[in-house]
Amino acid sequence: xxxxxxxxxxxxxxxxxxxxxxxxxxxxxxxxxxxxxxxxxxxxxxxxxxxxxxxxxxxxxxxxxxxxxxxxxxxxxxxxxxxxxxxxxxxxxxxxxxxxxxxxxxxxxxxxxxxxxxxxxxxxxxxxxxxxxxxxxxxxxxxxxxxxxxxxxxxxxxxxxxxxxxxxxxxxxxxxxxxxxxxxxxxxxxxxxxxxxxxxxxxxxxxxxxxxxxxxxxxxxxxxxxxxxxxxxxxxxxxxxxxxxxxxxxxxxxxxxxxxxxxxxxxxxxxxxxxxxxxxxxxxxxxxxxxxxxxxxxxxxxxxxxxxxxxxxxxxxxxxxxxxxxxxxxxxxxxxxxxxxxxxxxxxxxxxxx
Amino acid sequence: xxxxxxxxxxxxxxxxxxxxxxxxxxxxxxxxxxxxxxxxxxxxxxxxxxxxxxxxxxxxxxxxxxxxxxxxxxxxxxxxxxxxxxxxxxxxxxxxxxxxxxxxxxxxxxxxxxxxxxxxxxxxxxxxxxxxxxxxxxxxxxxxxxxxxxxxxxxxxxxxxxxxxxxxxxxxxxxxxxxxxxxxxxxxxxxxxxxxxxxxxxxxxxxxxxxxxxxxxxxxxxxxxxxxxxxxxxxxxxxxxxxxxxxxxxxxxxxxxxxxxxxxxxxxxxxxxxxxxxxxxxxxxxxxxxxxxxxxxxxxxxxxxxxxxxxxxxxxxxxxxxxxxxxxxxxxxxxxx
Numbered sequence: 209x210x211x212x213x214x215x216x217x218x219x220x221x222x223x224x225x226x227x228x229x230x231x232x233x234x235x236x237x238x239x240x241x242x243x244x245x246x247x248x249x250x251x252x253x254x255x256x257x258x259x260x261x262x263x264x265x266x267x268x269x270x271x272x273x274x275x276x277x278x279x280x281x282x283x284x285x286x287x288x289x290x291x292x293x294x295x296x297x298x299x300x301x302x303x304x305x306x307x308x309x310x311x312x313x314x315x316x317x318x319x320x321x322x323x324x325x326x327x328x329x330x331x332x333x334x335x336x337x338x339x340x341x342x343x344x345x346x347x348x349x350x351x352x353x354x355x356x357x358x359x360x361x362x363x364x365x366x367x368x369x370x371x372x373x374x375x376x377x378x379x380x381x382x383x384x385x386x387x388x389x390x391x392x393x394x395x396x397x398x399x400x401x402x403x404x405x406x407x408x409x410x411x412x413x414x415x416x417x418x419x420x421x422x423x424x425x426x427x428x429x430x431x432x433x434x435x436x437x438x439x440x441x442x443x444x445x446x447x448x449x450x451x452x453x454x455x456x457x458x459x460x461x462x463x464x465x466x467x468x469x470x471x472x473x474x475x476x477x478x479x480x481x482x483x484x485x486x487x488x489x490x491x492x493x494x495x496x497x498x499x500x501x502x503x504x505x506x507x508x509x510x511x512x513x514x515x516x517x518x519x520x521x522x523x524x525x526x527x528x529x530x531x532x533x534x535x536x537x538x539x540x541x542x543x544x545x546x547x548x549x550x551x552x553x554x555x556x557x558x559x560x561x562x
Numbered sequence: 563x564x565x566x567x568x569x570x571x572x573x574x575x576x577x578x579x580x581x582x583x584x585x586x587x588x589x590x591x592x593x594x595x596x597x598x599x600x601x602x603x604x605x606x607x608x609x610x611x612x613x614x615x616x617x618x619x620x621x622x623x624x625x626x627x628x629x630x631x632x633x634x635x636x637x638x639x640x641x642x643x644x645x646x647x648x649x650x651x652x653x654x655x656x657x658x659x660x661x662x663x664x665x666x667x668x669x670x671x672x673x674x675x676x677x678x679x680x681x682x683x684x685x686x687x688x689x690x691x692x693x694x695x696x697x698x699x700x701x702x703x704x705x706x707x708x709x710x711x712x713x714x715x716x717x718x719x720x721x722x723x724x725x726x727x728x729x730x731x732x733x734x735x736x737x738x739x740x741x742x743x744x745x746x747x748x749x750x751x752x753x754x755x756x757x758x759x760x761x762x763x764x765x766x767x768x769x770x771x772x773x774x775x776x777x778x779x780x781x782x783x784x785x786x787x788x789x790x791x792x793x794x795x796x797x798x799x800x801x802x803x804x805x806x807x808x809x810x811x812x813x814x815x816x817x818x819x820x821x822x823x824x825x826x827x828x829x830x831x832x833x834x835x836x837x838x839x840x841x842x843x844x845x846x847x848x849x850x851x852x853x854x855x856x857x858x859x860x861x862x863x864x865x866x867x868x869x870x871x872x873x874x875x876x877x878x879x880x881x882x883x884x885x886x887x888x889x890x891x892x893x894x895x896x897x898x899x
Contacts, residue, residue: 261791263790263791266790268790272786272815272816273783273787275779276779276787279779279783280780316592316593317594318594319589319593320589320593321588321589363626367626367627370627375896375897376897377628377629378629378804380829385589385591386590386592398815405815471779472778472779475811476778476807476808478804478807478830480804481627482625482627482628483777483778484776485776486776486777487776490777520783523784524784524787527771527784527787527791528791529791530791533769533770533771533772534770536772537772
């Protein structure tokens, strides 16, 4: 159920037996946070790889891990919010590719300034988000079905349009066009400090996490998200605009997909139309490791960031540890399962101690 | 309702702004206009022969949106235009599904079949069926060992092990000591053969690295991690053209001096070869695989010609370096190299 208290008018003489009004110590509050378990999991994974892999603790290695986590984390934030709101988005992975393709092909075909393509891509991507949300609220079908449909349609459109317009399965390079350099600064630049290279996606990631946390905990929309995910009918009964909230959440996913898509385009300047399939699952995994409940109503944006960080550490840590690559996927799965189990165990202990 | 109307009006205003911006915000460099200006009018394809309009079907194991198979298809289509052939193309990366597509072509009573044998066991029965139905079969790309046994006329392709060995030799020639082989599809037999071939011929040490080919930033970060973990790596070999660029960026971030080399070509690889950011590329000439398959089927129907004498006809490996790249660039841009 929802973690936030309903907006009942506080009584002047509070009933001391009401558990919602009991004062809680800061430690208790910390133990009640949804991301606590994942933080413990992240620390465990970090310590593990510091011992197993020599090169893991180097600053340059950590910046690589952060980059891997950030490209995943940017998408995990809105996907976590959507899950708190009780819905899934299976089209998120391919939407990233669509967004990059639209931007690249519009600029190229119109011989327009690259920024025009970037802006058009934002509109198109948001429109897909609205489409998902609108179809969901109108048809009352499960989000699984709706976004599965969108996923397949986008996969086909990506390939079909790219082939139709460019004649090949990847886009043409737009690196020599006006506006490319400035757009690259915003979406794919990097800052070098000594031997450490920090990518701008890390900044985007942190900003999105901060923004999403503020929305969730400090705004009315955040309350609606928890309410909608906890019980849509109950939420509707107390006047929460359920449909608008869900459409808003899908637009959030679309916005992040646009950011990731532009990063993809401006860091590689050619986009392959078949990419992105399967990544939607990774985003969901990051959100779940970070403490989001698959059933909705519970979770946090910071948790999704920690989940993305665990995923980034594990997938790159295995490379730093130089384990036999034939077993890579097995190690990845086992580490994630262990991190999540630890996460669940810690959370249960925390809840029991209340 | 009023809100909806303002919403529509706002959307209209935004669209108008976009259209205005796209007209005003033109780029004076690059883009389609530049391409059109560059490209003289392409000669419209016309058939060069008056043989009956036969129908050939090509069924491959390509996934969706694969650059390599796109070029194979281009080659086949252009040969089909020249030979007055009605050309049908279909593909599926699951062996069983690919077999069903071949069956569909047999049902259609096509005059010739071109099949890739990435999963030979799944394809055996349908190929025998095609021959029983009197349809000549040519195998392309993978399956050079099975082709003759299954009764195909000819096999056109590259032996992946030989291609890998060519890479190993070239690395030796360049004095490399420690190489990395980046596989972007775990479990792909051809990929394993390439890396194994390179390992066999290479005098130094070669390690494999598996990356997730559908996620480019992840490919880059993984290569980066490997280069940081082992700074003594002096060459990185990617198995597909799009991954070469990711490797180049990973090298930059990891501040490694490793040379990046790749299998397959595309426009970006050609540019990078000319600029010297890539060492060499190994091409198996996919265009030739498609083109020759159609052309040889036509020769068989017209003149009962067979090429190869029961041995595979190799289209590669061709090692491409800085010297050849400039010439190939134009061809990569039009999607035939």
